[in-house]
Amino acid sequence: MYDNSVRLIEFLGQNAEKHTARDKVPYVILNLATTVRWREKESQEYVERTEWHRLIAWGNLAKFAGTLKRGNHISAEGELRYRTIPDKEHPQMRRKLAEIHLAKIGKLDRGEQLTEELPAVQTDDQAA
Numbered sequence: 215m216y217d218n219s220v221r222l223i224e225f226l227g228q229n230a231e232k233h234t235a236r237d238k239v240p241y242v243i244l245n246l247a248t249t250v251r252w253r254e255k256e257s258q259e260y261v262e263r264t265e266w267h268r269l270i271a272w273g274n275l276a277k278f279a280g281t282l283k284r285g286n287h288i289s290a291e292g293e294l295r296y297r298t299i300p301d302k303e304h305p306q307m308r309r310k311l312a313e314i315h316l317a318k319i320g321k322l323d324r325g326e327q328l329t330e331e332l333p334a335v336q337t338d339d340q341a342a
Contacts, residue, residue: 220314224248230282239258242279244269271316279319292316
């Protein structure tokens, strides 16, 4: 059985970067940060670790992904892939780059959902 899938839900750290491949296929690069927080047992202080994820959307999916902005809350699903690229500081060396090639992406605008679901609240000034 084969299952290489990644699902991330978090906020975008940067605006979408639009590109075109050599064969004229559009693609978009998204940078998503996920943060994990925990409390150290000994010191009782909170510690956090942030991981950055490089997401790639191709073709028609790239059209939607290209509209996304920094701070958008998104859900992304795709396949984890690795490739090697030359190191900028040491050209004789190569480094491994992890990318998630997207199969699905959705915008989770919690702020808009809340305004639609909550009834208008009347203040004392409006009641008079």
